[in-house]
Amino acid sequence: MWHNVKKQTLSSEARLAKIERDKEKIHSYNKLKDEIFKIRNEGSHTVEFLNKLTDLLGLNPEFYTIWNIRRETLSSLFHQHQLDSQSTLEDELKFVMVLMKRYPKCYWIWNHRLWCLFQLGKDANWEFELGIVSKLLSMDERNFHGWQYRRVVIENLETHDDLENLKINLQEFKFTSSKVNSNISNFSAWHNRSKLIPKVYHLVGKLNYQDEPLFQSKESLLLHELTLVNTGMYVDIDDSSIWVYLEWLLSDCFFIDELSNDKYHDILNDQLKIINELNDLEITDNGKDNCWCLKAMIIINELLDNRSAVRPLLEKLIDIDPLRRGRYIDQLDSF
Amino acid sequence: MSSFHRAERRKSVAERSPSVSYAPDTIPQLAGLEKPQEHNLHIGECDVLVMGTGLVESVVAAALSWQGVDVLHIDNKTCYGDSNSTLTIEQVKSWCQEVNSGRIQHFEDAQVYVTGDIYHPQSKFKSKDYGIDLTPKIMFAQSDLLSLLVKSRVYKYLEFQSLSNFHIFENDSFSTKFANASSKEEIFTDQSLSLLTKRYLMKFLKFVLEDNNDEDKRKTLADNAKVTIYDFLSQKFNLETSQINELIYSIGLCIKPTTKTPEAIARIRRFLVSFNVYGNFPVLVSKYGGPGEISQGFCRSAAVAGTTYKLNTALTDYDPQLKLAKFSDKSSIKINEKLIVAPTQIPKFLQSSYNEITESLKKVNISRLVVIVKKDCKEWMADQECSAMVVFPPESLNSQNKTSIQALIQNGGTGVCPPGQSIWYLTSFEQDSIKAKQDLQCAFEKMESSILRESSDLDDVLDENLSVNKSGTSLVVNSVKLGKSLQNFVPKETLEIICKFGFTQKTYVLNDLSNVINPTDENNVSLRKTKDCEDIIFTNMPSSEISYDGIVKECKTIYQAITGSDDDFFDVDFEDDDEFNPAGFHQQPTTSSSNLKTSDNDMAIASSDDEDNAHPFGADEMEL
Numbered sequence: 001m002w003h004n005v006k007k008q009t010l011s012s013e014a015r016l017a018k019i020e021r022d023k024e025k026i027h028s029y030n031k032l033k034d035e036i037f038k039i040r041n042e043g044s045h046t047v048e049f050l051n052k053l054t055d056l057l058g059l060n061p062e063f064y065t066i067w068n069i070r071r072e073t074l075s076s077l078f079h080q081h082q083l084d085s086q087s088t089l090e091d092e093l094k095f096v097m098v099l100m101k102r103y104p105k106c107y108w109i110w111n112h113r114l115w116c117l118f119q120l121g122k123d124a125n126w127e128f129e130l131g132i133v134s135k136l137l138s139m140d141e142r143n144f145h146g147w148q149y150r151r152v153v154i155e156n157l158e159t160h161d162d163l164e165n166l167k168i169n170l171q172e173f174k175f176t177s178s179k180v181n182s183n184i185s186n187f188s189a190w191h192n193r194s195k196l197i198p199k200v201y202h203l204v205g206k207l208n209y210q211d212e213p214l215f216q217s218k219e220s221l222l223l224h225e226l227t228l229v230n231t232g233m234y235v236d237i238d239d240s241s242i243w244v245y246l247e248w249l250l251s252d253c254f255f256i257d258e259l260s261n262d263k264y265h266d267i268l269n270d271q272l273k274i275i276n277e278l279n280d281l282e283i284t285d286n287g288k289d290n291c292w293c294l295k296a297m298i299i300i301n302e303l304l305d306n307r308s309a310v311r312p313l314l315e316k317l318i319d320i321d322p323l324r325r326g327r328y329i330d331q332l333d334s335f
Numbered sequence: 336m337s338s339f340h341r342a343e344r345r346k347s348v349a350e351r352s353p354s355v356s357y358a359p360d361t362i363p364q365l366a367g368l369e370k371p372q373e374h375n376l377h378i379g380e381c382d383v384l385v386m387g388t389g390l391v392e393s394v395v396a397a398a399l400s401w402q403g404v405d406v407l408h409i410d411n412k413t414c415y416g417d418s419n420s421t422l423t424i425e426q427v428k429s430w431c432q433e434v435n436s437g438r439i440q441h442f443e444d445a446q447v448y449v450t451g452d453i454y455h456p457q458s459k460f461k462s463k464d465y466g467i468d469l470t471p472k473i474m475f476a477q478s479d480l481l482s483l484l485v486k487s488r489v490y491k492y493l494e495f496q497s498l499s500n501f502h503i504f505e506n507d508s509f510s511t512k513f514a515n516a517s518s519k520e521e522i523f524t525d526q527s528l529s530l531l532t533k534r535y536l537m538k539f540l541k542f543v544l545e546d547n548n549d550e551d552k553r554k555t556l557a558d559n560a561k562v563t564i565y566d567f568l569s570q571k572f573n574l575e576t577s578q579i580n581e582l583i584y585s586i587g588l589c590i591k592p593t594t595k596t597p598e599a600i601a602r603i604r605r606f607l608v609s610f611n612v613y614g615n616f617p618v619l620v621s622k623y624g625g626p627g628e629i630s631q632g633f634c635r636s637a638a639v640a641g642t643t644y645k646l647n648t649a650l651t652d653y654d655p656q657l658k659l660a661k662f663s664d665k666s667s668i669k670i671n672e673k674l675i676v677a678p679t680q681i682p683k684f685l686q687s688s689y690n691e692i693t694e695s696l697k698k699v700n701i702s703r704l705v706v707i708v709k710k711d712c713k714e715w716m717a718d719q720e721c722s723a724m725v726v727f728p729p730e731s732l733n734s735q736n737k738t739s740i741q742a743l744i745q746n747g748g749t750g751v752c753p754p755g756q757s758i759w760y761l762t763s764f765e766q767d768s769i770k771a772k773q774d775l776q777c778a779f780e781k782m783e784s785s786i787l788r789e790s791s792d793l794d795d796v797l798d799e800n801l802s803v804n805k806s807g808t809s810l811v812v813n814s815v816k817l818g819k820s821l822q823n824f825v826p827k828e829t830l831e832i833i834c835k836f837g838f839t840q841k842t843y844v845l846n847d848l849s850n851v852i853n854p855t856d857e858n859n860v861s862l863r864k865t866k867d868c869e870d871i872i873f874t875n876m877p878s879s880e881i882s883y884d885g886i887v888k889e890c891k892t893i894y895q896a897i898t899g900s901d902d903d904f905f906d907v908d909f910e911d912d913d914e915f916n917p918a919g920f921h922q923q924p925t926t927s928s929s930n931l932k933t934s935d936n937d938m939a940i941a942s943s944d945d946e947d948n949a950h951p952f953g954a955d956e957m958e959l
Contacts, residue, residue, distance in 0.1 A: 047922050047923065047924050050922055051918075051921040051922060054917045054920050054921060054922075055917045055918070057917070058915055058916075058917030058920075059917075082924055083922060083924065088922060091920065091922065094920070095920040098915065098920075102915060181520055181523055181524050182520045182615075183520070184523060230530070231523060231530065231533070232523070234530040234531070234533050234534040234537075235522060235523050235533050235534070235537045236537055236541075237534075281531075281534065285538075
């Protein structure tokens with residue numbers, strides 16, 4: 001959602017006005033910061049000190065040292081029984097939530113949220129966290145913090161019951177399908193897919209679970225994913241995420257270790273043909289090769305050990321992709 | 336009691352969503368909206384007199400008042416909205432009489448037919464349960480008026496609903512393809528499109544979405560400035576007629592096959608960029624009525640900023656030397672600056688000036704047919720939605736329509752009619768009004784047989800389709816039905832009609848809005864000079880445009896004509912109530928930690944189904 005959105009640039013007048021307006025804010029921020037470090041050096045952990053930290057983080061949640069001090073202070077206050085840990089931690093979660101809505105891409109906020117949940121231990125409500133992160137990803141589907149957080153949440157929802165775990169992860173797999181369908185240009189979703197596929201496959205095999213035809217063999221799984229990627233290539237040839245996912249599909253040992261050599265070569269050659277055709281279309285339309293097609297063709301040829309085919313492709317790239325020229329020249333040395 | 340209370344009318348916006356029960360010190364009470372001034376006006380002077388409470392006039396009134404201009408806003412009718420009114424059935428009837436007796440300029444040939452139903456003493460529904468728009472409109476999620484609604488906070492007075500279904504009628508059947516979901520997703524997952532078609536469609540969409548300042552795009556558009564969009568799509572993007580029609584008439588809402596490429600691309604673009612602004616739909620409609628509601632919303636905002644309102648009042652005389660205006664209620668008021676006059680409110684003494692101004696301008700006819708039917712037409716609407724669009728491309732009807740017919744369908748869920756019923760607004764852009772009527776009737780009949788078929792006995796359809804479709808799930812049935820040709824269908828029942836209402840409206844705004852977007856003192860009514868009286872600015876009649884495009888531009892043109900610049904148009908610094916206050920999260924030592932805060936901020940995301948949702952997640956703070 002935030003990609004391809006232009007950052008607003010203020011006119012110089014507006015910027016000066018903003019600097020003037022911000023002066024006071026900056027002054028009080030600095031005063032508060034100095035005060036906090038002074039108290040910190042004195043080693044005093046009080047509720048008032050905690051509230052000062054709250055104020056500062058409200059102004060600037062990127063200040064990670066303050067988050068560390070906050071955790072140190074909270075632990076100490078719990079230890080001294082100055083604050084009830086459970087209700088305080090629940091308040092912390094609310095505080096974090098408000099900050100997160102304002103700064104959805106701040107590492108320390110996500111980190112603090114997890115800390116709170118781990119402190120809560122068995123009282124942590126991971127189902128609720130899944131709801132939160134789903135909502136976040138529906139609003140900003142490419143927030144990688146959200147995707148990472150989602151994986152942690154899922155890990156914590158998993159139990160010793162393999163069947164339950166399989167269901168949770170199948171659900172996750174479907175979630176990535178829906179995200180990829182709605183926007184193929186979502187590398188976080190493709191990436192999560194690459195994490196889920198081995199996990200689900202493993203569980204399906206362990207439980208001998210028959211209800212998911214897709215996960216019965218690695219080969220059918222691979223072909224299914226390749227169809228998806230091929231559609232993606234036709235829909236948006238310049239989207240990097242499908243090409244990165246394609247490379248994973250064609251080279252990860254999860255898939256290739258179990259394929260016979262002949263089968264693997266067949267798949268690679270088929271893929272090479274498809275990409276070649278697509279590249280020909282590009283040449284007809286735009287009068288030149290497509291960089292992504294050429295790069296993928298290089299990778300596949302390398303996997304096929306067709307070393308002689310790589311050189312001309314690299315030479316074309318040097319020509320049509322001047323920004324990465326040096327890299328291609330380097331690459332050329334090894335062929 | 337003033338006539339405002341006596342006359343039949345719909346609930347006003349102010350009554351539907353009243354302001355807070357207390358009156359904050361800084362905001363004057365909303366006198367003049369719930370209770371417009373009675374008797375004569377108790378003011379001696381004002382800066383600007385606005386006549387007519389149509390959408391443009393209301394936005395201008397609000398914009399001026401928020402800049403501290405003293406505005407008096409009157410209307411010669413007993414309800415708000417003027418040419419943009421949302422009327423009850425009774426109001427429609429008397430409106431038609433007035434039109435046919437020539438008392439409302441620019442409207443002609445009004446016809447209304449009402450079944451006895453609503454007059455029956457046992458009838459559950461009364462005339463007041465209907466809100467019929469004179470100018471039905473849909474709002475793109477990314478559009479200047481929507482931004483203005485947010486900026487001016489007028490959106491808080493209104494309720495909006497999504498509209499995602501755009502049906503197109505071709506080869507005697509209705510279909511919907513990629514217009515119905517986020518286009519990219521549909522194209523990606525649609526199994527019926529070949530990879531090649533997908534590629535060309537996406538290439539085209541990418542081209543449309545490309546930044547308008549992109550050099551290649553500008554060049555392509557300039558090179559094709561004289562090429563019709565049809566030729567452009569078939570030659571440059573190898574698309575087929577059915578896809579082209581959908582792009583031009585359904586997504587682009589163009590009205591003619593001769594639409595030139597740059598205009599059509601701009602129209603297609605506004606649809607595509609509107610996806611995922613507020614959700615997975617391109618268009619919004621306001622509840623309880625369209626422009627009629629929105630104009631009231633701006634009137635209300637204007638009233639908050641100090642505008643005085645009086646309905647059922649007309650200007651009877653104006654002395655340009657003394658700048659003295661006399662009104663039908665016998666009051667006289669000095670106008671310091673300008674008079675803004677809607678074409679339906681022109682007093683006799685200004686008629687000749689107006690005629691002179693409009694003499695050389697091209698007149699555009701808009702013909703409408705409004706039908707209220709006893710069916711909720713859910714079959715046409717997306718899940719959870721209450722509105723849909725149906726478009727008939729040129730040449731798709733037996734009447735050989737030369738321009739497209741656009742139809743907006745809204746059922747009881749939008750608050751414009753009782754549940755189980757719906758209003759169909761059909762618009763024709765045909766200039767020959769006899770032909771326009773034929774086209775409208777023809778389109779109406781197609782819609783009628785379609786809705787009867789779709790809501791007819793499900794079993795017949797099921798049997799028929801199961802043999803065709805092996806997978807035969809119930810989900811498939813609906814879409815097969817929607818796409819099925821109408822030729823062999825003879826309706827067993829007829830559609831029950833509550834009210835049928837048609838009229839022709841004239842405007843000097845061209846269909847492509849070119850004289851609104853680039854107004855000059857040659858082409859736009861508001862910028863033409865009157866010889867006799869320089870203080871008068873006439874506004875335009877509503878355009879034929881189905882969206883709200885052009886409205887804000889018209890308002891700015893008038894605003895600029897009065898203040899000299901549109902730089903401060905709605906440049907209002909409302910107090911920012913979004914400021915985050917960390918003090919709400921202060922802890923107290925254990926003993927009292929349970930009575931902790933219920934600040935507005937600590938809403939969890941999961942339950943934040945409030946108006947904050949209108950803003951994207953953390954939009955203000957996001958750094959890229």
